[in-house]
Amino acid sequence: MAEARHWDVVWLCTRATVGDANIAFGAYVLAALFVKDWLWIAKPWRLSTLSIYLGVGLTVTILFEYWATGAGQRWNYSGLMPDVPLLSIGALPLVQWVVIPILLIYTVKWMFLGWQISN
Structure with missing residues (x-):
């Protein structure tokens, strides 16, 4: 990415965010x-529901x-990226997919419950 044009990188990062x-x-x-509940996020969570949510992601x-790092040849990791040995992928994308979604569902639940209280 260091050699790429600025707007090409912006476009790549935008697509990654949407993805x-x-x-x-x-x-x-x-x-x-x-x-069978679209509002499961606002109720007490079951381990099976969280397992599906995190497992799918x-x-x-x-x-x-x-x-993307193999057959798709979309990008390569820097030498600074810690990797997951058995999977041959970067550890940070996996950590990101655990930390951010958990923060997201806690935030959405907090917002939803606050909205319920105010109405």
Whole structure:
């Protein structure tokens, strides 16, 4: 990316952000379908629901990172990126997909419950 034009990098990062948002949305939808409740996020969470939500996101992330750094040749990791030995992918994308979605669902739950109290 160091040699790429600025707007090319902006476009790449924008697409990656939209892709990550779609992964999170898809994982949420699959968890909602599993529990048959679109508002599962605002209720006490079941371990199975969280497992589906995080599992789907991690699985898609692993598959995409594996493809993108291998056959897809979309990018290469810097030597500074810690890797997951058995998967041959970067550790930070996996950590990102655990930390950010958990923060996201806590934030959405907090916002939803606050909205319920104010009405």
